[in-house]
Amino acid sequence: MYQEQLNQISQSFSNISEKFSQPFYLLPEFWTLVVALCIGIFSPIFTEWLTRRPKKSNLVVIKVITIIQENNNEIEPKPPLEVSRLVIENKGKHTARIVEAYIENISDNGEIRKNFIPMPLMWTHGQLFHDGWATSRDIYPNQTVYLDILNYVYNPEYVDP
Secondary structure, three states, rough: OOHHHHHHHHHHHHHHHHHHHOOOOHHHHHHHHHHHHHHHHHHHHHHHHHHOOOOOOOOOEEEEEEEEEEEEOOOEEEEEEEEEEEEEEEEOOOOOEEEOOOEEOOOOEEOOOOOOEEEEEOOOOOOOOOOOOOOEEEEEEEEEEEEEEEEOOOOHHHOOO
């Protein structure tokens, strides 16, 4: 009985010695170990690189539209309202996050107006924040949004005849 067990042990050692008789780089177990180590070492680095790379959006101004809206309400007539808007589309593959637009200066007949304080522009359908202003929003891929650049109310009572 012991002899039989000793024969099995010696046979398993002979199989091991056969494997070690050839160079280690020819063993499939060696290459399995190399591939597993490479995956284990480089996958966190690659994952970190993927999450940190910039996700670029591509905001494009399509056109400027101007609409004159008249309120012909008989009870309380109001002066006409002129609204100019930029039509903007995100042609990129990623969402443009927290987009804000500002007027930094105004040019009047080729001259930049002095003492102008920069001000944020309003999105027509932006996310309202706690203060009630829609000055920033997310723009998703292939989404078209509108940015108000002018709200002009013509009121004849303020104009001299």
